[in-house]
Each structure stands twice: as structure tokens, then as C-alpha cells.
Amino acid sequence: MKTIQAMISNLPARRCLIAALAVAAGFLGRDPLSGWQAWAAETTKRIMITPPLQWDSDMAAFRPALHQTASDFGYATGGILFGMTAPEVNQLLPDPAPGLTWAGLPPANEYPEEIRYFWVRMDGAGTLRAAAELCDGSESHIVFLFRARGLFRLSYRFIPDETCPDVTRAVDAVFDRYTRLGLDIARSVHYRNGRVEVVDISDPAAAYLIPIRWRTGGR
Secondary structure (H helix, E strand, O other): OHHHHHHHHOHHHHHHHHHHHHHHHHHHOOOHHHHHHHHHHHHOOOOOOOOOEEEOOOOOOEEEOOOOOHHHHHHHHOOOOOOOOHHHHHHOOOOOOOOOOOOOOOEOOOOOOOOEEEEEEHHHOHHHOOOOOOOOOOOOEEEEEEEOOEEEEEEEEEOOOOOOOOOHHHHHHHHHHHHOOOOOOOEEEEEEEOOEEEEEEEOHHHHHHOOOOOOOOOO
């Protein structure tokens, strides 16, 4: 009892206590559990799994602990591999576009060399899409980018809309799928272009083209 009276008589401590209680009451509301769940949902970030590494005894250098090949990439893409021609990629999609050819593809002008592309809506991308239960926006799509020697990038573009104002979970699911692959198999990057969330998956052999990101309107 004396301790409580001493705390109440201590004005700075009392103010701090009242402020803390007010914040807690406003945050948790009438239902402490639902308030905690709402806070957790807003602050929780998905942990991306990367390929395991094996370090030397001095912990000075490392190498991949798993042996991965192009087949591992093909498993994640439904058989699509870097280096495939546009018609080959097209034929592996659920609804191939008729008469698709390299010459008929539009140019991607943001690149310094001749790059051509075609795209498919996310809901028509088959196994390339994130889990079906995750909303990804009705205008979201995947762009396939080709050099003359073949496919070198898959560019996922997630566009929020009224039916799916938050595409975060779908973005994370796709990004997580590819971060499990070693850097010698695929290079993955996630960035934002305006309101569009972009996940680029690039061929490590694309060299200087890897850091080139999509810009609205090209050059």
C-alpha cells in the first residue's frame, strides 16, 4: 500500500503511467487479443529462405551447400528455362498466343541492346502465378524479356486495385520461390515502380543487363 501511495504521489511517474495506460487502451480497444492480432498482422514480415551455405573452418569463405541446376529453375517455372526462344516459352503457357514470333514482338526500349518481350496476365500464367488464394490484382501480369539468344528475364508486375488493394502476400510468395535458388541459377530482385510492385528474375549470364530495371515509358 505504501508503495502504491508513493508512486501516485510521484507526479512524473504518475503521468508516465497514465500515458502508458491511455496508449494501451487506445491500441488494444475493448478486445486485447484482437488488438494484438491487428498489430502483429501489420508489422509481421515474411522471412525469405535462401540456399544454405557451407563455410570453411576459418569462416572466411563459403560455397553453396546444395548443388542446383537449371532443372531446379524449371521446377519453379513449369519448365520455362533461360535461353528459350519466345515461341518455346509461349508453348509452355496454359493458353499460348497463336503465331507468336521474335520479329513480331515489341521492343523493350529501356535496354541498350535489342530486347523484345511479350506478357501474360497473372491469372493466365498457370504455375508461374503465386498461390491462387492470394489476391494479386486483376491487371497484374508477367513480362518475358528476350535477347536474340533467348529468354533472360521474367518480370512480375503486381498492380493493386479496388478488389486487391494490398498485393504484398502475393509478391512475397513469388519472391520467396526464387530466392531459394542459388545466384548462379537465377538473380532475384524486388523493387517498386510507382504503385507497381516488381519482382525481376534474371539469368546470371545476362551480365550487364542484370541491374537494368523496368522504368515506366522506357527511354
